[in-house]
Amino acid sequence: MSALLEVSGVSVTFDGFRAINNLSFNIGTQELRAIIGPNGAGKTTFMDIVTGKTRPDEGSVTFGERSVSLLSLSEAQIAQAGVGRKFQRPTVFEDQTVFDNLMMALKKPRSPFAVLLFRPAKVDAERVAELAAEVGLRDHLDRKSGELSHGQKQWLEIGMLLAQEPRLLLVDEPAAGMTLAEREHTTALLVEMARTRAVVVVEHDMEFVRRLNCKVTVLHEGSVLAEGSLDHVTKNPAVIEVYLGRG
Amino acid sequence: MKQGFFARNPSVLVFLALLALFTLGVTLLSHAYGTSFLSTSFVKTLGKTLCLCLVALAMDLVWGYMGILSLGHMAFFALGGYMIGMWLMYARTEEIVVQALANAPLPATPQEIADGVATQIFGVVGGADLPAVWTFAGSLPAQLVLVVAVPGLLALAFGWLAFRSRVTGVYLSILTQAMTLALALYLYQNDSGLRGNNGLSGLQNIPGLGGVSQDALSVWFLWASAAALALGYLIAAWVVSGKFGSVMRAIRDDEQRVRFLGYSVEGYKLFVFTVTAIVAAIAGALYYPQAGIINPAELAPIASIYLAVWVAIGGRGRLYGAVIGAAFVSLLSTWFTGGRAPSIDLGVYIIQWVDWWQILLGLSFVLVTLFAPQGIGGLIDWAAGLRHPSRRGAALGPNDGALQEKEATE
Ligand SMILES: Nc1ncnc2c1ncn2[C@@H]1O[C@H](COP(=O)(O)OP(=O)(O)OP(=O)(O)O)[C@@H](O)[C@H]1O
Ligand SMILES: [Mg+2]
Numbered sequence: 001m002s003a004l005l006e007v008s009g010v011s012v013t014f015d016g017f018r019a020i021n022n023l024s025f026n027i028g029t030q031e032l033r034a035i036i037g038p039n040g041a042g043k044t045t046f047m048d049i050v051t052g053k054t055r056p057d058e059g060s061v062t063f064g065e066r067s068v069s070l071l072s073l074s075e076a077q078i079a080q081a082g083v084g085r086k087f088q089r090p091t092v093f094e095d096q097t098v099f100d101n102l103m104m105a106l107k108k109p110r111s112p113f114a115v116l117l118f119r120p121a122k123v124d125a126e127r128v129a130e131l132a133a134e135v136g137l138r139d140h141l142d143r144k145s146g147e148l149s150h151g152q153k154q155w156l157e158i159g160m161l162l163a164q165e166p167r168l169l170l171v172d173e174p175a176a177g178m179t180l181a182e183r184e185h186t187t188a189l190l191v192e193m194a195r196t197r198a199v200v201v202v203e204h205d206m207e208f209v210r211r212l213n214c215k216v217t218v219l220h221e222g223s224v225l226a227e228g229s230l231d232h233v234t235k236n237p238a239v240i241e242v243y244l245g246r247g
Numbered sequence: 248m249k250q251g252f253f254a255r256n257p258s259v260l261v262f263l264a265l266l267a268l269f270t271l272g273v274t275l276l277s278h279a280y281g282t283s284f285l286s287t288s289f290v291k292t293l294g295k296t297l298c299l300c301l302v303a304l305a306m307d308l309v310w311g312y313m314g315i316l317s318l319g320h321m322a323f324f325a326l327g328g329y330m331i332g333m334w335l336m337y338a339r340t341e342e343i344v345v346q347a348l349a350n351a352p353l354p355a356t357p358q359e360i361a362d363g364v365a366t367q368i369f370g371v372v373g374g375a376d377l378p379a380v381w382t383f384a385g386s387l388p389a390q391l392v393l394v395v396a397v398p399g400l401l402a403l404a405f406g407w408l409a410f411r412s413r414v415t416g417v418y419l420s421i422l423t424q425a426m427t428l429a430l431a432l433y434l435y436q437n438d439s440g441l442r443g444n445n446g447l448s449g450l451q452n453i454p455g456l457g458g459v460s461q462d463a464l465s466v467w468f469l470w471a472s473a474a475a476l477a478l479g480y481l482i483a484a485w486v487v488s489g490k491f492g493s494v495m496r497a498i499r500d501d502e503q504r505v506r507f508l509g510y511s512v513e514g515y516k517l518f519v520f521t522v523t524a525i526v527a528a529i530a531g532a533l534y535y536p537q538a539g540i541i542n543p544a545e546l547a548p549i550a551s552i553y554l555a556v557w558v559a560i561g562g563r564g565r566l567y568g569a570v571i572g573a574a575f576v577s578l579l580s581t582w583f584t585g586g587r588a589p590s591i592d593l594g595v596y597i598i599q600w601v602d603w604w605q606i607l608l609g610l611s612f613v614l615v616t617l618f619a620p621q622g623i624g625g626l627i628d629w630a631a632g633l634r635h636p637s638r639r640g641a642a643l644g645p646n647d648g649a650l651q652e653k654e655a656t657e
Contacts, residue, residue, distance in 0.1 A: 093501065160508070
């Protein structure tokens, strides 16, 4: 299996503090991966690097069959290339309806001129309704997303990611603020999504990670401490010391 | 889902109907075409107000919908005025010079005419040569192209530099203000070629229309201004009602998130900044023939600040809010500063509105910003039964320009 994303030897320094230290990471085209690690391990920063928000001091990040370097692309170009991202807090456009949020995310030409002339066709509206149904927001299409509950906003954001049809999905703590039932629904959805694309999930909650039932990468102080099945890494003494040992 | 544009945006029809009624009413009360109830100078004031409404509309798009508090749009407005003013002044002076030379024994050569025009126009600043910037001043089509091209290219170049380096919020506002100030200072110099602080004058005399009275011209310009405003409003409403409007509002509230959706935020900002600069310039090109005179004071930074105040008082993020704000505040300002508002005698002190109007306006601005950020447009929301979401004071996004709780509707 060839890698979709290849991160190698990446380092980032913030004001002399090394947040990411010689990090290397690969993921295949159809793979689910969990990243765990204590607070400040660099998990969010790792996502910032892949999505172009933070530029690394050294190292390389390549994407796709033709190994395009992401380091020279803007955030928007990286997103267009097929990298989707879900933030730690739900971030949806609160002044706009669920429909508008999803319509904006729908995979379509993104240039100002194309968007100016774009008027949703019937199929587009149907696709939006379908996505809304998938994330349980079918009855809320015309509501402003700011009125939704925390969990519904998380769902809307996941719906927007589905609409983008990314090849690589980076998900930062999706289960935060969700009820048990919602967590189960999320797990199922993430597993389902990973059948056709690569999905990287950052999560603190061990139970959640266990349910994902996938390969786990443990980050610590900006580099990979261990990698393998959850049982494998939780037996690793180094992991127990830095992460699990602290409860 | 499938409804017509007007069915989804009923306010557009209401606005267009009101504007048509207004224009018809003024026409029927004018000197030239009606009962002479309104003086020609007041008709001009109303025509100019329509142009201010148009530039306020542009400001609302760039600030209210996209969150860029530009303090440069009145500079684009004035530049548009300068570009049309050059033709008006040149062609009109040419007519006068040709007439004066007609009595001479020999027919005037083109060189003599050109020299005569240059002396007439630049005598006041001690020059007799036409500067290079006046190369096309004799041609109306060329100057009309420049009305669009000069402010458009300036906005494009400025925006490209500013947005590319991701300057946002207050810093961007300061940068636009610096641009405005630099442009004004440049125009104040005599060797800028635009007559320094004298500016351009006599713009109310339209070349070729010497036989038409100002009474009729004032109404014609009112019609043109109303048509431009109607068209501008229609296009603006169409743009903001679609996906482009969604992206604009998304950029206003959370531009980082928009980037991760794959939209090039900088490209959108540049596009809207430039297009609205062009709209401002067109409004200016219609305004100054009605004002009759333009000088560098017109593009002092304060003019652009006023523009922001109008939009804020009218209610940003609503097209009709911008129009109402511009019309209301600028007409009120004309009334107060025109010396027609009755002074208030407090016994110990007499409030002269000419002096106190600015303070009243400043105070209203602060009060509106603090207590009714939805502005006058909020009255319309109230009448339409719309309410604010209750968000415990949280804005609708993390950006500086994001919509505030009280500006939003449920
Ligand atoms: N822009 C920044 N400037 C300075 N320091 C930063 C910046 N971004 C992150 N850091 C630091 O880098 C380290 C890694 O942060 P990061 O947010 O990636 O951690 P994380 O693994 O996502 O933690 P958490 O589990 O709390 O979300 C932290 O010590 C953080 O303080
Ligand atoms: Mg984090």
